[in-house]
Amino acid sequence: MTRPRPGGPAALLGALSRRRRHRLAPALLLLLALVAMGAAYTAFAPTPQAEASNGQPTGSVDAGRALFLKNCSSCHGLNAEGSSDGPTLVGVGAASVDFQVTTGRMPAARLGAQVQQKPNQFTRQEVADLAAYVASLGPGPAIPDESQLDLSDADPARGGEIYRTNCSMCHNYAGSGGALTEGKYAPPLRGVEPRILYEAMLTGPQSMPVFGDHTMTPEEKRDIIAFIKTTEDEPSPGGASLGKLGPVTEGGIGWLVGIGALIGCAVWLGAKAR
Amino acid sequence: MSDQRIHEGDTSGSKDVQASGTSHDALVGDEGTGAPGAGAESGHLVERPGQDGELTRTWGNPGLPSHVYRRSDVDPKAAQRREREVATFFGVSTLGTLLFIVAYFAIKPDGEDLLEEVSLSTKLLGLGLGLALFCIGAGAIHWAKTLMPDDEIVQDRKPMRSSDEDRAAAVEAMKEGAAGAGLGRRKLIRNSLLGAMAPLGLLAIIPLRDLGPLPGASLTGTWWRPGSRVVTDPTGRPIKAADIPIGTVIHVQPEGIEKASHPLNEKAKATTLVIRLEPDEIQDQKQRDWSVDGIVAYSKVCTHVGCPVGLYEQQTHHLLCPCHQSTFDVTRDCAVIFGPAARPLPQLPLDVDEEGYLVARDDYQEPVGPSFWERG
């Protein structure tokens, strides 16, 4: 082959093609391909959404409608007007959707006495989209923002007083949960996110009553959440807490371990030594 | 195995046996003397009353089995090892005591990490004390089991019944004493004594009268008055009817109850629930008359034995008492639909004042809480 003239695209291409069997060529090509992909992705990927003030992504009503039609309309109706299988969602607000879907209760798998919690099958964005769609159907409780969930000024002791009047009769003094009628139950509250706790109080899911902001102010809700969070984290100074269920488990251990060990010692005492 | 256990034909420990004496009628039929070692294998038969009272020949008590010696009885080295084991128990006990003392002074729970420190202190103090106590006991028991004589001793058991002579003497003594008192003869003394002693018992009971006031009409009224504002419990805020969402339950009390001379006593009777239904869900006419726009108020004191009925199931409109599961249907004037309560919850008649705040129209029209005799 004649030597190319120096300079120009032809010169470059010539230089490349002459080196195409260089032992580093495959590695270089791979690197080139990766860089090209990255650049293309950066160029064409959608820009990240602006975050809402509650740390949740902003929902898209249209995306939400699409998700709704696919996952929810079979029970709640094509326009969320409700059906024999599910109530209307008009006016339940974004808070209800955020609660139900984030905790995995919705979409309901099996209609029993009470809808059960399951792993959430949607992304945060999808949940926000669904919430935005439902919120667009009619005015309803909104997802709490960061200021409502800021526990730094909360009073857990006052929260405890309000909790014991309004919440412990269903959820137990330590948030261990409790029984309702006909197989329904109030779930345990330990390990639940503050936002979810707030939304439950606000929207009154399933059997739970609604605790509106006039009858239980946002500060009171915040104090209750502070109480739950403070006490759920605290160590049990007396030892193993036995489920925080009260005298029943204590009685069981007293018999099993206490009497059991003592009878064991009695048998040892009465046995003849070798 | 035979080298570990050494049997002896004649058992020891028979020195404490006393003669079994004559058999008394009071004792169950004679089983033989139970003499130790009398016949573990020899199969001696005795006569004894059978099932129908007749004497039958059956197996007799074989007596104490021959003594089995422990290693520590025959082997001085084994005995010494047992001694060391017992001493080890006592030693661990001392260590436990030490642990307790150190932990007590080393950990003083206060301030920031209160619960962690109390937790650690409790565990260490408990472990120390527990080991200290347990190991003394274990050491003592181990000592008794392995080193102290384990020969079984036989002692006589006399019948509980006293001898005939003793009984006769006792009767004589009592007769003599009774004759001396002459109660049989001196009826005046006897009657007046009874007359004095019997009422004396009353003096132990009468001063208990001031344990408490008579119930009177206390159980038939609460702190609610006509026009009492309904305020939240425990935060004390009045409630506007318009602010109450459907599906809500509010725990309330009468305004100003904290100014009562015994606020807790009043709260125990006056504690109330406010629930908002859809107006057409109310099925009872009286209930509707006493409601405001579907807002109803009911006593929170369960009519079974007085627990607060707090659980409101929003969708079924049922009120559940957590103690014994009495269930009340709010749409039917809190009629009892399950559980041991016999009476529905009393309703508080409601109204709104000029500013729209929820008020009571009147007090409860029947006693709240558990049933009692004079309830009517």
Next chain:
Amino acid sequence: MALEQIAGKTANEIDERFGSANFVKRSARKVFPDHWSFLLGEIALYSFIVLLLTGVFLTLWFKPSHMEVIYDGAYVPLRGVPMSEAYASTLQISFDVRGGLIIRQIHHWAALIFVAAMIVHMCRVFFTGAFRKPRETNWLIGVILIMLSFIEGLAGYSLPDDLLSGTGLRITEGVLLSLPVVGTYLTFFLFGGEFPGEEIIPRLYIAHVLLIPGIFLALITVHVMLVWYQKHTQYPLPGRTEKNAVGYPFFPVYTAKAGGFFFITFGVTTLLSAFASINPVWLFGPYTPGEISAGSQPDWYMGFLEGSLRLFPNWETTLLGFTIPWNVLGPALIIPGLLFTPMILYPFIERWVTGDNAEHHVLDRPRNVPTRTGLGVMALITWLILLAAGANDLIAVAFNMSINSITWGFRVLIFVVPPLAYVVTKRICLGLQRRDRDLVLHGRETGRIVRLPNGEMIEVHEPISDARKWELTQHRVPQPAEIGPLTDANGVPRRRILAAKVRATVSRFYFEDRVEPPTPAEVHELESSGHH
């Protein structure tokens, strides 16, 4: 040597004043029958001593007062919360007094173990027939002790005035109110007026630390002294008879073992208290009327009353302006009456049925008294069903069931299971008796199969020792009582025939199903007939 001299001098001083040598002579080597099942009562006794010791510690800080204080102690979730001094002082003991929480927990665990041990001990006494003459009084004392312990425990765990125990006091008040005629008066006298009042905590306190412990001390002393004086019973083992007591001497063996067992009991209770939390009152919050927690139960020994309250139907009658709430009276009076009255009277009932007026110091093997064993199991099962019903809400949550179904289920079980339990237990006892009879008649199965020359395959049985034969046949199986002649020798009809007829019927119920212990004659007959 010096130690002996000091001991000698001391003993001399004491003897010159109290004549103690006589007592020491008799008692130091007194024999105590030994078996692990005889230690169950000791668990209760030692738990009582633990309660006394730890209780005294608690009284040094506890304030039995309703006076309201605002908490400003170290526990953050209660800061600023109004509470009674009783509750605040309990928090102080738990958090501010070093060792306070461990002692509180030992005290409460010991209480649970105390009652449990008494129940287990009572079962041992019942099933082995140790309540028979001359020990009926001790049985009565024991039953009274158990019933008192329920009240003592209720008083004790109500002292901290927390939400859980305050709810229990509210229920107690509701139960008392239900009593006809006197209910409201009793309630107002107990609480000093309306509930909650300001009197109940101080009154429960004095009952709990003085009155009932005083009665306990007296009754326990009599209980133990009776055992000492009447001598402990013993199992029907070789060498034991009605006329002897076989065991170990009081000093040193029994002293070491029983004394050691006190330390064991205290130690086990302490170790449990070190690692398992009990009655965390700071989590419950102070008691306020109007507040309640889901899953509220009393301590386990009150559970049967709680279950009765949950299961009893909602019957109430109104008569001439007066109300009789059967739904509460049933659990308060009728059910405990049905459970405790036969328990109290049982020794006398059995004596009437069997006509047995003899002293008994040798125990029964439970299988040999199948009706008594069956009745005891039936009573236990009834009590256990009520106990389980008291936790129906926790069962509902744990097993994801409807609490309504569970309640109805228990209502059915309480009628169906106890008679079934009686029948099954009695059949098992009779079956075990038959097995004992077979052992005596045929010997024990060796597992060796032998083929006889005529082709027959047999399992070789080895005769058991005569000692074992005695163990399996030493018991007496009474015949059912006869009504006796309907007229006396002169043809005059006998008086009180009805009582005799009833007794004969009950006696048949007791002894109709029986397994006769075999005799040597029967064994000999079997052997000589060539039976293997």
